Amino acid sequence: MITENNLSENEEKNPNEVSQETSENTTSPDVNQHEDDAEHEEHDDVEISLADALKEMEKIINTPNAGENFKRFNQLKEKASHYIHDEVEDKKHEYVEAGNAPENFSYEHPSQAKFSALVNIFREKHDCFQKGQEEEQKKNLEHRQSIIERLKNLYTSSEPGINLFKSIREIKEDWSKAGQVAKSEFKILNNNYFHHLNQFYQMLDLNKEFLEQEYSHNLEKRQHIIARAKELENEPVIQKALNELQYLHKLWKEEAEPVAEEFREKTWEEFKEISNKIHERKSELSAAIEQEQAANLEKKNQIIAEIKKLSEPSETPNHNYWQNAIKKVEELRSEFLKTGSVPRKLSNQNWNDFKTTLRGFNTIKNNYYKSLKGSQQTNLEEKLKLIQTAKDNMNNEEWDIAVPLFKKLQEDWKKIGHVPKSMTNKIWDEFRDACNAFFNNYREKSNTSTDNWKENYKNKKALLDELKEVSNEEGSIEKIEQIKTAWNNIGKVPRDKISINSEFNKTLREKLKINKINELELKEEGLSENQLTDKARKIKNQISDLEAEIVKLENNLSFFNKPSRENPLLKDTYNTIDEKKAHLETLKQNLHNIIAGE
Numbered sequence: 001m002i003t004e005n006n007l008s009e010n011e012e013k014n015p016n017e018v019s020q021e022t023s024e025n026t027t028s029p030d031v032n033q034h035e036d037d038a039e040h041e042e043h044d045d046v047e048i049s050l051a052d053a054l055k056e057m058e059k060i061i062n063t064p065n066a067g068e069n070f071k072r073f074n075q076l077k078e079k080a081s082h083y084i085h086d087e088v089e090d091k092k093h094e095y096v097e098a099g100n101a102p103e104n105f106s107y108e109h110p111s112q113a114k115f116s117a118l119v120n121i122f123r124e125k126h127d128c129f130q131k132g133q134e135e136e137q138k139k140n141l142e143h144r145q146s147i148i149e150r151l152k153n154l155y156t157s158s159e160p161g162i163n164l165f166k167s168i169r170e171i172k173e174d175w176s177k178a179g180q181v182a183k184s185e186f187k188i189l190n191n192n193y194f195h196h197l198n199q200f201y202q203m204l205d206l207n208k209e210f211l212e213q214e215y216s217h218n219l220e221k222r223q224h225i226i227a228r229a230k231e232l233e234n235e236p237v238i239q240k241a242l243n244e245l246q247y248l249h250k251l252w253k254e255e256a257e258p259v260a261e262e263f264r265e266k267t268w269e270e271f272k273e274i275s276n277k278i279h280e281r282k283s284e285l286s287a288a289i290e291q292e293q294a295a296n297l298e299k300k301n302q303i304i305a306e307i308k309k310l311s312e313p314s315e316t317p318n319h320n321y322w323q324n325a326i327k328k329v330e331e332l333r334s335e336f337l338k339t340g341s342v343p344r345k346l347s348n349q350n351w352n353d354f355k356t357t358l359r360g361f362n363t364i365k366n367n368y369y370k371s372l373k374g375s376q377q378t379n380l381e382e383k384l385k386l387i388q389t390a391k392d393n394m395n396n397e398e399w400d401i402a403v404p405l406f407k408k409l410q411e412d413w414k415k416i417g418h419v420p421k422s423m424t425n426k427i428w429d430e431f432r433d434a435c436n437a438f439f440n441n442y443r444e445k446s447n448t449s450t451d452n453w454k455e456n457y458k459n460k461k462a463l464l465d466e467l468k469e470v471s472n473e474e475g476s477i478e479k480i481e482q483i484k485t486a487w488n489n490i491g492k493v494p495r496d497k498i499s500i501n502s503e504f505n506k507t508l509r510e511k512l513k514i515n516k517i518n519e520l521e522l523k524e525e526g527l528s529e530n531q532l533t534d535k536a537r538k539i540k541n542q543i544s545d546l547e548a549e550i551v552k553l554e555n556n557l558s559f560f561n562k563p564s565r566e567n568p569l570l571k572d573t574y575n576t577i578d579e580k581k582a583h584l585e586t587l588k589q590n591l592h593n594i595i596a597g598e
Contacts (some may be wrong), residue, residue, distance in 0.1 A: 048076075049337045050083040050111060057118045066122060067129020073122050084109045086355060093359060094366060140179040144189055147174050151196045155203040164210050165217070168200065172255070201258070214258075221256040222267045229274040238285045245278050290343070297342040300350055303332050304357050311361040319418070322365050329361055380419040383427050386412060390434035399442060406438055425595070436529045443491050457493040457500065459486075464504050472514045480511055481523050488531070518542075521586050523593075532594055539591045546584045553577050 048056075053076045060069045060076075091107045151171050154164065181189060201211075225248050232248075235241035252271065259267065310325045317325075342350050386409050396402040413431060418424075467483050470476050493500060512519055553573055557563045565574045 048079055049334070050080055053080040053083070054111060054114060054118065061118060061122050061125060065129065067126040070126055077119060080115055084112060084115060090359060090362065094362065097363060097366065136179060137181045141181040141185055141189070144175070144178050144181060147171060147178065148193050148196060151193070151200060155200040165213050215260040218256050219259045219263055222252065222259060225252055225256060226267065226271050226274065229271060232278055233274065238281050241278055241281070245275060293341055293343050296340045297346060297350060299339050300336055300342060300354065303336045304353050307332055307357045307361055311364050317368065322368055326365065333358065376418055376420050379417045380423055382416050383413065383419060383431070387427060387431045387434065390431060394434045394438040395441065397445065402438065403442065406435055410435065432529065453492055453494050456490050457497045459490050460493060460500055460504065463487050464500060464507065467504065467507050467511060470511050476515050477517055480515070484508070484522055518583065521590060536591060536594050539587050543584060543587050543591070546580055546587070550577060550580050550584070
C-alpha cells in the first residue's frame with residue numbers, strides 16, 4: 001500500500017528519515033519494484049548475439065557520456081564474455097574428442113581482442129566520468145548550501161515588502177531542480193534544509209494571511225494531481241500509467257505541501273486510493289509478460305528439438321546432408337538468440353539445453369567427417385587401380401575388348417565416391433589422359449576406312465531419327481543424354497553427308513527447348529579432351545553472364561523502398577532471379593563434374 005510522504009508531516013515528526021532518494025525521486029515501493037522488473041526484462045533476459053553485444057558496447061563507448069552507461073555496459077560485457085567462454089569450451093570439447101590431451105589445448109577467440117579493447121576503453125571513460133561526477137556534485141553541494149542560506153534569510157532577516165509566497169516557491173523549485181550531491185553529504189544537507197523549512201513555517205504562524213495563501217495554492221496543486229491520476233486509471237498502456245504516477249507522487253511531495261489540516265488527510269486518502277487502483281493493474285502487465293515469456297520458451301524448445309532432429313537423421317547421412325544441416329543449424333541458432341526472454345526460473349536450464357544440443361550436433365557431424373576421411377582413402381586406392389588398368393591398356397588395339405573395357409573403367413570411376421581434395425585433380429588428370437590416348441587412337445584407326453565412315457553415317461542417321469521422336473514426357477532428358485553420348489562416340493561420316501551434323505544440332509536444340517534444359521546442363525560421356533575443354537569454356541562464359549544478369553536484377557530491386565516478394569510489381573523479378581540462380585548452381589555443378597572427371 002502507498003503511504004503519504006507529506007512534507008509538513010516529515011518536518012514535524014522525523015526529518016532525519018528523509019533521504020536523497022525520497023526527496024529527489026519520491027514514489028511508491030510498487031512503482032520502484034515495477035521499474036526494476038521492467039529494466040531486467042529489457043536488458044538482462046533478452047538474448048543478444050555476440051556480434052550485436054560487441055556492436056552495442058562499441059556504440060556506448062562512442063557516446064559523449066559513455067561512463068554513465070556503466071550498468072548497461074556491464075550487462076553487455078557479461079553476455080559477450082559468456083558467449084566467448086562457451087565457444088572456447090566448444091572448441092576445447094572438439095579438440096579433446098579428437099583424441100588430444102586437454103592440457104595441450106590452445107585457442108584464441110577471434111573476438112577476444114576486440115572485447116578486451118572495448119572493456120579497457122570503457123574503464124578509462126568510466127574513470128573520467130566519475131571524476132566529472134565528483135566535480136559536478138561538489139558544485140551542486142555549493143548550490144544547495146546557498147539555497148539553504150536563502151531559506152534561512154527568508155525567515156530570519158526578511159525585509160519589509162518581500163513577497164514571501166513567491167520567494168518560498170522559488171526556493172522550493174530551486175531545491176527540487178538542484179543536482180545530486182555525494183551520498184555522504186546529502187543526509188546532513190537534507191536535514192538542514194528541512195530544519196530551516198520547518199522554521200520558516202513556524203514563522204508563518206505569525207502571518208496567517210500568507211499561510212492561508214500557501215495552503216490554498218498547494219491544495220489547488222493537489223486537486224490537479226488527483227484529477228490527472230483519475231485519468232490514468234483509463235490509460236491503456238499500463239507502463240505509461242505507472243511511469244506518470246511516479247512523477248505525480250514526486251510533484252505531490254515537492255509542490256503540493258503543505259495544505260490546511262482539514263484537507264490534508266482527505267486529499268491524501270483520495271490520491272492514495274487512485275494510486276492503489278493503478279498499481280493493481282500491474283497484474284495485467286505481469287500476465288502479458290508471463291504469456292509472452294511462455295511463448296518464447298515454447299519457441300526456443302522447438303528450436304532445440306529441431307536441432308536434435310538434425311543430429312539424428314532417419315537415414316544414413318552423406319556429405320550433402322551435413323552441409324545442409326550445418327546451414328540450417330546456424331539459422332536456428334540465430335533464431336534462438338533473437339527470440340525474447342523466458343521465465344527466469346527456466347532461463348538457465350533452457351540455455352544449457354540449447355548449448356548441450358548444439359554441442360551434440362557438432363560431435364555427431366565431426367564423427368561423420370572423421371569416418372569420411374577413412375573412406376576417402378579407400379576410394380583413392382580404388383581409383384589408382386583404375387588408372388593403372390587404363391595406362392596398361394591405352395595402346396591396346398583389340399577394339400572388341402578394349403573399347404568395352406574403357407567404357408567400364410569410366411563407369412566404375414563415376415561410381416567411386418570422393419577422394420582427398422589434395423589428390424582430386426591429380427588423379428583425374430592421369431585417368432583422363434590415359435582414356436583420351438586410347439580413344440584418340442581408336443578414332444584415328446577406325447576412321448581411316450571409308451566403309452567405317454558409311455557405317456558411322458548409318459548409325460548417326462538412326463540416332464537422328466530416334467532424337468526426332470523424343471517428346472517432353474518423363475525420362476526425355478535422360479533419353480536425350482543417351483543419344484548425345486552415343487553420337488559423341490561415333491566417328492566421322494562421308495564428306496557429302498556431313499550436313500547430318502547440322503541437322504542433328506538443330507533437332508537437339510528444339511528438343512532441349514521443349515524440355516526446358518540448356519545444352520550445357522546435359523550429362524555426356526565419350527567426349528574427347530578438346531570437346532571437354534570447349535564445353536568447360538562455354539560453361540564458364542555462361543556462368544559469368546548469369547552472374548552479371550543476377551547482379552543487375554538485384555541492383556534494380558535496390559531502387560525500390562523496402563522491396564518485397566509480396567509486391568505485385570516485383571514478383572516476376574524475384575521469380576526470374578530465383579530461376580537464374582538455380583540455373584547458375586546447375587552450371588557450376590556441371591563444371592565441377594568436368595574438372596573432377598565425374
